[in-house]
Amino acid sequence: MGARGLVLGLAFATGLAHAEVSERRAQTSSGHAIELALIEGQSGPFADAGAAVRRNLEFAIEVINARGGVRLPDGSHPLALRVYDSHGQTEEALVLLRAATDAGARIVLEGNSSAVAGALVDAINKHNARFADTRVLFLNYSADDPALTGERCSFWHFRFDAHSQMRMNALTDLLAGDARVRRVYLIDQDYVFGRDVARTARELLLRKRPDVEIVGDTLHPLGSVKDFAPYVAKIRAAGADTVITGNWGSDLTLLVRAAREAGLNTRFYTFFGNSLGAPAALGEAGVGRVVAVAEWQPNSAGDASRRAVLAFRRRYPEPHDQYQILRLQVMLEMLAAAMEKAGSSDVTATARALEGLHYSNGFHEATMRADDHQLLQPLDVSVMEPSGSEGTAFDQEGSGYGFRTVLYLPTAATTPANQCRMVRP
16 A cells, blocks of 8 residues: 555544544434435644534534424435545545435534535546446535635535635735724735735735735645744734734734734724634634624624524533534535425425525525625624623633624625636536
8 A cells, every 4th residue: 555545544544533423313314314424623722713613513412403303205214424534625525425324324514624624525526427327525613715606516416505705805804994004914824815914915905905005915824823823923023013913723813912912002803803712712812802703693683683692502611612504504504404495405406496595594694606605694793892882792611701893794795706616517
């Protein structure tokens, strides 16, 4: 066996050793379970992000199964989740895709890496072209490379998150009105997503705030930097008053912790500053200075939204486990609705039923655009504040700090132009 074959063989064995099944069956379900294969890092530098995804998926599955699962002509079918630990690595993810399909999975979920998502799209396209009887559908909840619904769009791929350009457009809408922003430093992870974040930030700043000077633009290795102090020193030396970053997971937490420890007095415009330890790492230093963007956040207004937060926190009472990702519930609810609309769990019929499908839960609405399989939904831009202050009833992960909405963009304001030329079966 060659070196590459050895790596893939070890990845296969390791992935299967870490694969776990979580089947939440409703007593009223009568049919076989519809299996969902989550291929995501559950260990390694981004393990916290993978664990948060798993919790949110399990919660969504429990909600659906509690009402009887997916109702099809042959009976009600529960959803079941099988988790494959890819360690966040592309080659391992591809081996685990094969393992999942061999085990009978026809719905694949992934999102915490655009590089992995791109490789999965290519592999699934090839698989589906060769094996019409075992076609696979890929549901993407976070991989935000615009190309995945642009020039690399696929009939078999659906994205349920705003892509990086949509998020950056929302952030820079707020930044454009902030007269304090004069000198901006860009810092991002060195892979396809991070590079797109930096490029888009430059383009939108030039259009919306041509008076702003970009004083630094740094890309750093993904998931391997343990000490961000040297990067913070560069930001300070450049005289930046604002940092824009798409960093996530430990790369964001360690960055903001280093900024706090160095007393860096800058604003942070982030994609994910409201999640996975970042508010606690910043503490008081982040109040009024850290901005985040998402499709929804726990302090969004309305009784229905509040009830959703309380239900999730009852299910996961430990503060560390309370990072709630609404789009994961939206994704599985829309999947169940599409199968019921199609009257089948067949992935081709389900994909066609997903196209154009509308979702509403009383406080959030979204529509899956048929042209490119990009979910269209509002975006919420919020700023970090002490919990209990006005507009900030809920904190994040027990940190004592939450986020208050400062800019709400309706779907019409977040919808990008379609760049996809889709080939349909």
